[in-house]
Amino acid sequence: MFSPIKNTKVYEQVIAQIKDMIDKGILKKGDKLPSERNLVQQLMVSRASIREALRALEVIGLIECRQGEGNYIKTSFQDNLFEPLSIMFMLEGSDPEAIWELRKIMEVEAAGLASKRITCEQLSQLKEITEKFMNCGDENINAEIDKQFHYKISECSGNVLIFNILKTVSTLVDHFIVDARKLILAHKENKEILFNQHNEIYLSMEKHSSAGARKAMREHLDFANKYMKKEN
Amino acid sequence: MFSPIKNTKVYEQVIAQIKDMIDKGILKKGDKLPSERNLVQQLMVSRASIREALRALEVIGLIECRQGEGNYIKTSFQDNLFEPLSIMFMLEGSDPEAIWELRKIMEVEAAGLASKRITCEQLSQLKEITEKFMNCGDENINAEIDKQFHYKISECSGNVLIFNILKTVSTLVDHFIVDARKLILAHKENKEILFNQHNEIYLSMEKHSSAGARKAMREHLDFANKYMKKEN
Numbered sequence: 001m002f003s004p005i006k007n008t009k010v011y012e013q014v015i016a017q018i019k020d021m022i023d024k025g026i027l028k029k030g031d032k033l034p035s036e037r038n039l040v041q042q043l044m045v046s047r048a049s050i051r052e053a054l055r056a057l058e059v060i061g062l063i064e065c066r067q068g069e070g071n072y073i074k075t076s077f078q079d080n081l082f083e084p085l086s087i088m089f090m091l092e093g094s095d096p097e098a099i100w101e102l103r104k105i106m107e108v109e110a111a112g113l114a115s116k117r118i119t120c121e122q123l124s125q126l127k128e129i130t131e132k133f134m135n136c137g138d139e140n141i142n143a144e145i146d147k148q149f150h151y152k153i154s155e156c157s158g159n160v161l162i163f164n165i166l167k168t169v170s171t172l173v174d175h176f177i178v179d180a181r182k183l184i185l186a187h188k189e190n191k192e193i194l195f196n197q198h199n200e201i202y203l204s205m206e207k208h209s210s211a212g213a214r215k216a217m218r219e220h221l222d223f224a225n226k227y228m229k230k231e232n
Numbered sequence: 233m234f235s236p237i238k239n240t241k242v243y244e245q246v247i248a249q250i251k252d253m254i255d256k257g258i259l260k261k262g263d264k265l266p267s268e269r270n271l272v273q274q275l276m277v278s279r280a281s282i283r284e285a286l287r288a289l290e291v292i293g294l295i296e297c298r299q300g301e302g303n304y305i306k307t308s309f310q311d312n313l314f315e316p317l318s319i320m321f322m323l324e325g326s327d328p329e330a331i332w333e334l335r336k337i338m339e340v341e342a343a344g345l346a347s348k349r350i351t352c353e354q355l356s357q358l359k360e361i362t363e364k365f366m367n368c369g370d371e372n373i374n375a376e377i378d379k380q381f382h383y384k385i386s387e388c389s390g391n392v393l394i395f396n397i398l399k400t401v402s403t404l405v406d407h408f409i410v411d412a413r414k415l416i417l418a419h420k421e422n423k424e425i426l427f428n429q430h431n432e433i434y435l436s437m438e439k440h441s442s443a444g445a446r447k448a449m450r451e452h453l454d455f456a457n458k459y460m461k462k463e464n
Contacts, residue, residue: 011287011291012291015291048280051284052283052284052287053287055243055284055285055287055288056287056288056290056291056292057291058288059243059244059247059288059289059291059292060288060291060292091254091260091261091305095392098391098392098393098394099393101345101391101394102391102393102394102397105337105338105341105394106337109337109341113333159330159333159334160327160330161330161331161333161334161401162330162333162334162337165334165397
């Protein structure tokens, strides 16, 4: 199954071999990896190197180590996968403008895709979220609903990459723009404006209008961004 | 600087603390991490745990271990960063459509931004790349020029996040669509079409026309995508 390893950066080669077996379809989602001892024998490297490689794969979110059971290829990867991306964003991200620009591009297009791909079930979920907006007086809950709304739209884009990147980007935007809604809602008249903007996005989903969805999302984000700039 | 660690999954917490210091701006690109021994003392965990955490960060592409010098936060992260992403795609049975969709969105918008932000120097570099297209008979070199062209455009977007994501997405597209150009150029008349499309993109940069750049890039990518589908 595996073949012995020769070179210097041992753990890298352990990973390369595991990756290769995934590429060839020998290892699949949910599969159990050979035991550490087994890997030591097959690859002829130290147990420490095997462990380093396995830990790295665990950090990446590719495998999970179940206590007493062994190591398994995960069946779902979204959670940890974009961890490295978010760290990079932190290191590169002295520039909130760049993050906001990326978010806008991705979210406007996600809305466009979602309008075409949204299912009946998703549409009624989105309707429910939208209706909660006006009916709730608690701003903390409203802020949460706001997040859910945007999260749902990117999910409905049907593109798992776009969904994951937007998720990461949103986390970062939240990081820079703490309580964005509070800044906007310092002006009372904005509550209705915000509701109308979200409702407009929802209605374009109902009509499956890609152009409408992109326009409504762009207007909403431009509005929010303008406010944040003004207040900061 | 660091604080002692209590819980079970020790290496995860080592990573979390390093991440936190990056988040707070205490650790920056190119910075040297404390020595392994130092980390052992500060975090009060075993050397093995420290090493596991460092290896994982190395695999992610966040730090590099320089022989005899110590561990440094990298200054450029593109190379390894999307390693986990490419592995995920292998496991997910890989949906090239999703990757292509993401690439198209990002690259069309990158072209739009580039048209507004491109400097005189970048413009003349892009002109040089564009002119090489028609004058070169060697397809291997042309394929390389093609890559350079797209790379330059995303660089000129002036958004380092967009640039990095596009670079890694392109790598993924290359992985699935081997020798895309060869497929297109199996039809002789396409050589001129490809040149004209790239030239059109270049000209829109010269005019600093955002709408023109986005349109030209979209047409180019749609053309390429259609061909690949037809041939596969």
